[in-house]
Amino acid sequence: MGGSGTPPPWRYVTVSGLLVVLGVLWYAWWIVTGIGPAAVGYTLMPAGLVTAAAALRSMRRSVGLAPVAERFWGWLEAACYPLAAGYALLAVAAFRESPQLPAMPPVSAVLVGGGVLAAMWAVARVPVGVNSRADRGRQGLDRLIAFLGCVTVLWHFGIAPMLDAPQPWSGPAVATLMLSFGFAAGAITKVSYITGGPVDRAAVRLIGSTGLVAAAVAVFAAVPAFDGVIPAQAICLPVMPLLVALAARRQHGSAGARPRRGNVWLPYLAVLAVDLPLIELVVSPVAWDLREGETRLVVALAVVVTGLVTVRQYLSFRENSLLLAEKRASEARLRHEATHDPLTGLANRVLFRELLDEALAGPGATVLMIDMDDFKSVNDSLGHDAGDQLLIAFAEVLRSASGTDGTPARLAGDEFAILIDRPARGGDVAERLKQATTVPIGPHRLLVHVSAGLATAPGGAAATLLLRDADAAMYVAKQRGKANWVRYESGMEQSAQAHVQLGGDLREALAGGQLRVVYQPVVRLDDRRIVGVEALVRWEHPVQGTISPAEFIPAAEQTGLIVPVGRFVLRETCRQAAAWLAEFGPDALTRVAPNVSLRQLHDPDFEADVRAALEDHALPADLLVLELTESASLRSPRVSRVLHRLHGTGVRLALDDFGTGESSLSLLRTFPADIVKLDESFVDGIERDEPGSTAVARAVFQLAGAFGLETIAEGVENEEQAERLLRLGYTLGQGHHLGRPMTGDEITTIVAAQRAGAAAA
Incomplete structure (x- = not known):
């Protein structure tokens, strides 16, 4: 989605950035000179949140957003208002109680907590591009592992030190920070799995990063030398509105995020994260005594995360096993489809030639070439569906006739062949086929007649010559009245070649006036x-003389002439x-x-x-x-x-x-x-x-x-x-x-x- 031509919200980013710089400069001046009330540091956060809300509103008005994106950014804008109000009330309390640092008023805590919850709801509603139930469950497990890892680190290095700080925080402030920590952990894990869509990935990452501000606040709070509350208010918190303004700017100039794969490494980082507190406890055994309750929680979380990762690994192993099995099955299916006829399931021409070449590389091969007589009339009279059903039924006849003696194949259309393993069994297979076609087959109970030619070649012979001989024998079978099979004999190919030549001559005869009509009374x-x-039609060939209709009519039928x-x-x-x-x-x-x-x-x-x-x-x-x-x-x-x-x-x-x-x-x-x-x-x-x-x-x-x-x-x-x-x-x-x-x-x-x-x- 691009902008509509209105000025992009760079000015809001500039104002937010200036507030962050102003906070740093003010804190440096204040920490050196000590001049002025510390309450000034509390004014930067509400000002920044007002600027962030204005940036979001400007972006939403100037960009045509999809419903999902409009809902997300609308909730974020709505979250900015209670946050700004809560921190404004805290600033008022700071000036009122100066020079003492204020405790967060309950109303302020409620407003800030409501704003954080609204932001959490907005991030939770962003789609992650996962549709299937299995994928949602798998991603949910990954996100739970990552969430617990983040919680462990934030608890150990953030909340626990804050609770033990020399200047304890008030209950509302602690509750607000803990809620912010939850938002940080949830946002990080959610954002890591967004694959793309109407909400820009980088913009969502900037929003998720705002939760890390709470971690920085906790770190400052745990360091007494810096009087942590003041730098938290003046330096850390103003970064949050800046990130929101940058996110609005990013979405304003985005054309939509390209789909990408969600992170798969985050659960493993979570394992590393839960190990960090344990490493500290091992390196510093005193910590076991100082924070015994917190230590037990860290260990418990580490055990839970490790157990969940074990479950994840098991599920991944099972999924990979299934994928590998599916891949093998798919490869087998592709190999079968590449070498078998999709309609009948018989070997196709490619596989037949491979098997024939293998047989001729050995002792030799025998081929029975088969053609269904008048199959076209079935397609023309009953339709192609009936023709397909007949081909399927005939394939079963071929399998039965072949038995264990050969491999049947469909070469093309109504042309079939059987590669016979033993030459001596060729005649038996041909006779079984002839007998099998004496009864009607298929759902339409059609009587099928076939013409077949049997040919044998020794090892080392050319496959093309063997197929030519079998085809020539099949043609002779057709000449002898169809519904028959013939074993190849030397010279039969000349008859087939003459048949092909006859078709070409007939085309010339039509154009050259060689045909004439006679009349029987x-x-x-x-x-x-x-x-x-x-x-009755007769053909006066200029070289061969009068050609009988019994010779050229079959050629005319086959060629369409x-x-x-x-x-x-x-x-x-x-x-x-x-x-x-x-x-x-x-x-x-x-x-x-x-x-x-x-x-x-x-x-x-x-x-x-x-x-x-x-x-x-x-x-x-x-x-x-x-x-x-x-x-x-x-x-x-x-x-x-x-x-x-x-x-x-x-x-x-x-x-x-x-x-x-x-x-x-x-x-x-x-x-x-x-x-x-x-x-x-x-x-x-x-x-x-x-x-x-x-x-x-x-x-x-x-x-x-x-x-x-x-x-x-x-x-x-x-x-x-x-x-x-x-x-x-x-x-x-x-x-x-x-x-x-x-x-x-x-x-x-x-x-x-x-x-x-x-x-x-």
Whole structure:
């Protein structure tokens, strides 16, 4: 807090200082000449207290104080008034009884005592910056030790000699001085622990030092040669107002004290303090006889202080032990956090690499690299909280599968690894993991499929090469249908590298127009007329030729390129459909059906892309059928809202590969489907009347009929299958026997021939 621009109270400090100098000069003149009454020395203290009160009032009016500081300085100012009045009454008594020295009038003692109590209350209310109960108790013990040490010294060297002085003091004077001694001891111990705040530390120290004036008064009183009462009144006591004026000046120019640590050495000084009287008693045994009662008190205080210090040391030892234990626990926790995944508690990549390097420095290492298949769809459909819960549950699966044979780790996202201690146990760990993922896990009871790659390297091999081999084996496992594990064999890394290269080439293919759309007919099983088409993407690579979707679609999914690829297929399909509509009219083809991946459904622009494709080509919405693979991801609230809005515009939705996903029946009740496509796995063998295929085909047809949905049988490869499906009630089919994927021009030719034949008939 700085001043407000009014003159600082230097003038009060100057006046107080002049009073102190005047007292010294007067006493020197008086002691040499003996001229004048001794009562003059009594006038300096009340004059100084009036000056100190004026300094405090000036400072409080010119400085914007915080409430705590305002309360402190207000109480000190209030203390100055009864002190000034008490000492003024004592001065009056001195002149009245001159040349005899006066005894302190009872009223004067009461006023001075009240002023001292007010000052003690002000110092006691200053906050010391300690909040916790334990810290307050610990500091209270320290302050008690320091207080008793101060009391011992002040009693032995101050009050006791004063009581034994040749000119005994009056009872009120002794009581006042003892109260001042208490203020001195309390102020010293309190001020030593003030760490900072709105009341300036140095200013409070100056106020606390005023209590030491009482000690000086007692020292003078115990020295007969100086007629101690006179120098006490003329020299010592005027120092008190000077200290108060200096404190006011200090607070006036202070911007607030910076927080500092409270003194921790004061209790030890207290031990030294109580030893000083004991040393005197040992050096001067006569003192034992001269002041036997006072000696017993000093010894008793020394014993109490020593006992309290012992307690303090015990508490400090216990606290230090606890702090050391907490530090060790904190260090262990930090080491664990630095080397373990915070979500799953598994070893992280850093620790895994350290353990792998240690293993390769020895006989060798075996690594099982693991990737959770389609984990992103869980985050997209159920939210990241559900994804985190699934990762936690999967970590427990890894711990169980590893057992005592290895150390599981989470490397990143849904990528995990197990460092297997013995190469011979690698296959066992992989099989245990495969079996453990055949049942649902986690609070949402989700079925997790993983692809894993197993690789072994001898001692001295590079960790990066071992991880590359395990990663290559994992990629091969994904290629073989996921939910599988593969042991690394030489050359597998070439396939993984080709996969990465394929992703880069696909990006160029999108920009270079290498992708094209072909159309597989959807035909009526009775007369084999084409009623619609499914749009399929093909890649004509300038070097490798035609690349199968089975090769580049996984790369597109992993790189995120499936979104622009799907957008291209959607727009090209709508363009071709608009051309057929213009050429053949609305009755020639009733549907065009591009496939939509889960990644597309979660793309925030997907709905806008569909609407734009329809509007740009003026295509009726009911002509477009979006084929969606049956999946739990379709239950995502966000995906469900998007599909319901598109369905509301007239776009039709087809559940592709029906019967292979999860909870097919419940999905039909909540999903706005129009068409159900029987998966080809249930068509295969139906011509041989295999019970499983026939029963499922019949059940799907009846289920779809119950919900008012159209059915299409996929994968029709021969005439016997077509006839069998027709007898089961299916009217539409799709497969190589009914029509292979072909260009738009080839479809145009077939549809034109169909229309010509129908016109001729």
